[in-house]
Amino acid sequence: MTNATMTRPDRTAGTPSPPVSLAGIPFGRLLRVEWRKATDTRAARWLLILVAASTVGMMLAPVLAPAKIDQTYSSYLGFAGVGLSILLPVVSILTLTSEWSQRTVLTTFTQEPRRSRVINAKVAVSLLLAAAAVVFGGLVTAAGLGAAAASGRELDANLNLGVVLGYLLYVLLNVLMGVALGALFHNSAAAIALSFALPAAFAVLGYAVSSLAEWIDSSTTFEWVLQGEWSGHLPQITVSVAVWVAIPLAAGLFRTLRREIN
Amino acid sequence: MITATSLSKSYRGTPVVQDVSLHCEPGTITGFLGPNGAGKSTTLRMIVGLTRPDRGTSRISGRPFVELPNPTRVVGTLLDPSAVHAGRSGRATLTIAAQMAGMPTHRVDELLGLVGLADAANRLVGRYSLGMRQRLGIAQALVGEPEVLILDEPANGLDPEGIAWMRGLLRDFADRGGTVLLSSHLLQEVQATVDHLVVISQGAIVASGPLARLLASSSLLLRTPEPAALARALRAAHIDYRPGPDQTFTVDVADGRVTPELIARIALEQQVPLTELRQDDAGDLEQLFFSLTATKPDHAPEAAA
Numbered sequence: 057m058t059n060a061t062m063t064r065p066d067r068t069a070g071t072p073s074p075p076v077s078l079a080g081i082p083f084g085r086l087l088r089v090e091w092r093k094a095t096d097t098r099a100a101r102w103l104l105i106l107v108a109a110s111t112v113g114m115m116l117a118p119v120l121a122p123a124k125i126d127q128t129y130s131s132y133l134g135f136a137g138v139g140l141s142i143l144l145p146v147v148s149i150l151t152l153t154s155e156w157s158q159r160t161v162l163t164t165f166t167q168e169p170r171r172s173r174v175i176n177a178k179v180a181v182s183l184l185l186a187a188a189a190v191v192f193g194g195l196v197t198a199a200g201l202g203a204a205a206a207s208g209r210e211l212d213a214n215l216n217l218g219v220v221l222g223y224l225l226y227v228l229l230n231v232l233m234g235v236a237l238g239a240l241f242h243n244s245a246a247a248i249a250l251s252f253a254l255p256a257a258f259a260v261l262g263y264a265v266s267s268l269a270e271w272i273d274s275s276t277t278f279e280w281v282l283q284g285e286w287s288g289h290l291p292q293i294t295v296s297v298a299v300w301v302a303i304p305l306a307a308g309l310f311r312t313l314r315r316e317i318n
Numbered sequence: 319m320i321t322a323t324s325l326s327k328s329y330r331g332t333p334v335v336q337d338v339s340l341h342c343e344p345g346t347i348t349g350f351l352g353p354n355g356a357g358k359s360t361t362l363r364m365i366v367g368l369t370r371p372d373r374g375t376s377r378i379s380g381r382p383f384v385e386l387p388n389p390t391r392v393v394g395t396l397l398d399p400s401a402v403h404a405g406r407s408g409r410a411t412l413t414i415a416a417q418m419a420g421m422p423t424h425r426v427d428e429l430l431g432l433v434g435l436a437d438a439a440n441r442l443v444g445r446y447s448l449g450m451r452q453r454l455g456i457a458q459a460l461v462g463e464p465e466v467l468i469l470d471e472p473a474n475g476l477d478p479e480g481i482a483w484m485r486g487l488l489r490d491f492a493d494r495g496g497t498v499l500l501s502s503h504l505l506q507e508v509q510a511t512v513d514h515l516v517v518i519s520q521g522a523i524v525a526s527g528p529l530a531r532l533l534a535s536s537s538l539l540l541r542t543p544e545p546a547a548l549a550r551a552l553r554a555a556h557i558d559y560r561p562g563p564d565q566t567f568t569v570d571v572a573d574g575r576v577t578p579e580l581i582a583r584i585a586l587e588q589q590v591p592l593t594e595l596r597q598d599d600a601g602d603l604e605q606l607f608f609s610l611t612a613t614k615p616d617h618a619p620e621a622a623a
Binding site for chain 2: 079080081085086088089092093096097098099154158159160161162163164165166167168169170316317318
């Protein structure tokens with residue numbers, strides 16, 4: 057290996073420095089790098105496999121228990137949405153937190169000091185993963201429906217735009233909740249634990265004070281989204297999205313921009 | 319070029335870095351020397367925009383770091399070799415850095431060869447030794463073909479062969495017009511590598527300048543066949559001294575009061591023959607380092623008799 061590959065080109069003393077106005081990092085490149093980081097480790101791949109497995113596993117319920125579960129297209133799609141939303145938020149959390157836990161933010165934020173661009177890329181990667189997962193869930197639903205139809209069952213083909221939109225939003229909201237918690241807590245273990253513990257705690261609290269549950273228990277409000285029960289619930293859904301997505305995401309972004317990195 | 323002007327930082331009211339200024343010219347290697355906890359890392363993190371200074375500014379090649387459009391192409395940094403994802407291979411780690419900087423992927427293999435990690439490229443970084451992580455970190459710093467390098471304790475974990483290798487690499491980089499700022503608490507490492515020295519103690523710069531000048535001014539070596547008489551003469555003149563082996567003495571001249579001429583006159587007046595009177599070079603930087611950074615008596619070198 058020659059030294060010529062190591063350093064910048066020769067420059068004799070006295071000549072002015074080359075201009076530093078090299079082009080900035082395009083967002084598309086940040087996106088590709090963040091996609092790679094989110095998917096290239098063994099841990100990330102196992103987690104994605106588990107997301108797929110839990111979705112397939114959930115789909116077995118309506119296929120294997122026709123007596124107990126509505127045999128409708130929307131019911132099958134709902135199981136796909138719930139299956140995806142168990143572990144996909146964890147993928148999103150890790151996309152936002154693993155660089156803090158592994159301390160690679162030290163490199164990332166010296167390579168791109170405009171930290172909000174990096175966070176934007178991570179959020180975009182999470183949404184792309186969610187979109188891919190939504191498509192995968194659709195395929196699993198089709199397979200489940202196909203299996204059910206092959207066994208000679210009557211299935212109510214009640215799919216419409218509202219049902220599909222509810223399914224899409226349900227998955228996206230769960231992913232964004234993971235994104236927001238990850239952006240806020242900067243610590244994988246804490247964010248994952250809280251992503252399960254906080255909604256559960258608020259669900260219990262909401263159980264005790266049922267009028268509160270409608271507003272902040274995300275499992276209740278997101279369920280309305282999945283079932284397409286918007287009428288009369290829009291304010292509650294909006295408030296819970298603010299509490300679980302918008303506010304922690306904004307606070308997390310603010311914290312990331314301010315935080316000292318060491 | 320690196321310039322820092324009056325950088326200051328406090329944590330909960332305790333000053334960690336006070337009024338630190340640096341100036342590193344192209345073609346030079348500057349050693350940032352100080353004991354652990356002196357504020358070296360905090361200063362470097364302020365220069366690269368990871369820590370916000372309370373006061374002061376810094377520029378790299380004429381711009382604040384955070385305003386460089388693609389900093390990796392201008393300045394390579396190695397701040398902590400352990401800040402890598404344990405679940406990625408060395409190659410994957412470098413590939414991400416290269417992709418982010420917009421460098422072609424063949425750059426990754428060049429660098430792996432350069433730092434001697436070609437055979438370990440596909441092993442997970444979690445299984446790397448500290449020395450291997452330092453080499454990976456140096457490769458990562460070089461990925462964007464920068465003109466400036468900022469390295470925090472780059473010699474940590476390297477064996478003597480690795481330190482010699484890095485010394486050659488940095489010298490070559492500087493000889494090509496690059497600017498290097500490296501921190502260290504290892505005196506010998508700094509002494510053999512750097513042209514300029516900035517010594518920091520308790521958050522403040524206590525000495526800075528070309529290495530040769532800092533070395534020249536710190537102590538004199540005296541030799542006499544009559545050590546008892548010389549010791550008596552020095553005590554009478556209120557000059558602190560340290561007796562050495564083979565009838566030698568070293569005398570601190572950092573305060574400027576004691577000069578070779580003064581010693582010569584004392585010896586002449588007291589009729590003590592001197593067989594040697596010269597600047598002490600061996601281990602001088604170490605004495606300088608301790609004399610400048612020691613703050614408590616028990617940390618000082620042997621007290622003058």
